Amino acid sequence: MPHAISAAGLLIALLILPTASGRSHISAAGSGVAPGVGDKAADFRLSALDGSAVTLSTELTHSPVVLVLLRGWPGYQCPFCTRQFGDFLEHAKDLQASGARVIFIYPGPSEQVKQRAQEFTANEEMPSNFRVLIDPAYAFTLAYGLRWDAPHETSYPSTFVIDTTSTVRYAQISRAHDARALASDVLTALAAMGH
Secondary structure, rough: OOOOOHHHHHOOOOOOOOOOOOOOEOOOOOOOOOOOOOOOOOOOEEEEEEOOOOEHHHOOOOOOEEEEEEOOOOOOHHHHHHHHHHHHHHHHHHHHHHOOEEEEEEEEEOOOOOHHHHHOOOOOOOOOEEEEEEEEOOHHHHOOEEEEOOOOOOOEEEEEEOOOOOOOOOEOOOOOOOOOOOOOOHHHHHHHOOO
């Protein structure tokens, strides 16, 4: 008897998997749907700046994850992303005390995304619970339904707090360059979860 695929299974099928070349791709055609509060966050696998592979499922075995999708490289380093990144760095000790891991995703064209992400994080000492991942060719961004497909745009800046069961407990998706989640918003959401 053939196996039926549930809606949740279909969403999980939109995982981002590495190819033999190490570049990421979406395992199913089409764009995903942005997760909201109460939804399960689809697993993904992306590379960190040091080349190591990072999966959401592995990160969640340790603690809740704060997932921040930046605009990446729309032709310049976004000043709103820089401000948000700085805000989270200023609250790094509070975020670490909450037990959360913080993952920033930097999307962009495959040929320059790693270089641009390294420029974005240059001269910043990264806390041990912070990771910056690259999203070549917008694979993650598309899978999560967050691609801002307009001239000189990349992604809708978004922040999610995901608990250890992969459930989204906080979500803020900005349809503009500003209106970003603050570290204090995330800390409030984590506190409500008992962290």
